[in-house]
Amino acid sequence: MTLVFDNLTKRYGANTAIDGVSTRFEPGTIHGIIGPNGAGKSTLINMTAGSYSVTEGSIRLDDRQLDRMKKYQVANAGIGRTYQNIRLFDQMSVLENLEVCFYDRAKSGIVGEVLWPPMARRRAAERRAICMEYLTFFGLEHMADREAGSLPYGRQRMLEIARALAQDPKVLLLDEPAAGLNHQETAELTERLAALRAPGRIIIVVEHDMDLVMTVCDRITVLHHGKLLFEGTPAEVQASHDVQIAYLGTEHDIEDIRTAAQDRRARLGLRTGRHPQ
Ligand SMILES: Nc1ncnc2c1ncn2[C@@H]1O[C@H](COP(=O)(O)OP(=O)(O)O)[C@@H](O)[C@H]1O
Numbered sequence: 193m194t195l196v197f198d199n200l201t202k203r204y205g206a207n208t209a210i211d212g213v214s215t216r217f218e219p220g221t222i223h224g225i226i227g228p229n230g231a232g233k234s235t236l237i238n239m240t241a242g243s244y245s246v247t248e249g250s251i252r253l254d255d256r257q258l259d260r261m262k263k264y265q266v267a268n269a270g271i272g273r274t275y276q277n278i279r280l281f282d283q284m285s286v287l288e289n290l291e292v293c294f295y296d297r298a299k300s301g302i303v304g305e306v307l308w309p310p311m312a313r314r315r316a317a318e319r320r321a322i323c324m325e326y327l328t329f330f331g332l333e334h335m336a337d338r339e340a341g342s343l344p345y346g347r348q349r350m351l352e353i354a355r356a357l358a359q360d361p362k363v364l365l366l367d368e369p370a371a372g373l374n375h376q377e378t379a380e381l382t383e384r385l386a387a388l389r390a391p392g393r394i395i396i397v398v399e400h401d402m403d404l405v406m407t408v409c410d411r412i413t414v415l416h417h418g419k420l421l422f423e424g425t426p427a428e429v430q431a432s433h434d435v436q437i438a439y440l441g442t443e444h445d446i447e448d449i450r451t452a453a454q455d456r457r458a459r460l461g462l463r464t465g466r467h468p469q
Pocket residue numbers: 204207209227228229230231232233234235236
């Protein structure tokens with residue numbers, strides 16, 4: 193399974209937001225997308241999720257051309273996402289926010305459930321158990337019955353990721369998951385993301401928090417004015433002069449980022465400069 197962008201281009205009228213980007217995303221990896229505000233990161237996510245049309249070029253998941261599909265077909269093909277601005281069902285409970293994902297997935301079983309109530313009860317119990325596992329992974333199990341809209345912001349972010357994950361996506365798209373999180377919450381998120389790396393899954397994370405990106409990503413794509421400026425391992429990105437000029441700041445800032453990332457990698461037991469399997 194590989195996700196491939198080929199000469200991907202998005203124009204909003206005269207504004208070219210994404211300009212001929214070609215790259216690929218390998219299973220078993222966490223792939224970061226960084227770049228200044230307005231670089232086109234969310235546009236890439238939105239095109240991949242089928243929310244925005246593609247002006248030129250293509251997005252393929254193996255032999256399936258995602259940019260020709262409707263949004264729900266893209267979701268059914270295994271693309272899951274979170275949004276830069278949180279979108280939860282605020283009035284529903286935390287647990288219900290996850291359970292709703294299953295009604296689509298389990299459609300084929302509904303007839304049996306209607307004809308045979310014990311089966312319905314068993315399936316419902318199974319769904320609940322699976323949802324509780326995701327909630328536990330994100331530290332939300334004790335909040336399962338609370339209204340989602342009443343949770344603190346950081347918890348809502350975690351819930352949004354849990355919900356995207358509960359749909360068991362092949363490709364998980366995260367648009368600035370650490371935005372608005374405090375230091376402690378960002379550290380928790382970093383650990384959880386690292387634990388989500390799985391052989392059959394591609395995780396794409398758009399993020400401004402350089403500690404998080406440099407710690408968890410196997411590869412990083414740097415966007416600048418809609419163009420692919422650089423691509424490589426965290427170490428290669430940090431060493432790139434172009435990236436330094438365009439984005440990361442002074443040599444002093446980069447040294448801080450590098451040191452922090454090394455510390456975290458060591459703490460999480462991750463190897464440096466990891467390559468996709
Ligand atoms: N829905 C839209 N309609 C028109 N222009 C848009 C839209 N979304 C984004 N843009 C423009 O596309 C460019 C890239 O935006 P965006 O993808 O949001 O960047 P980033 O997520 O990297 O900050 C910006 O110039 C932005 O103004």
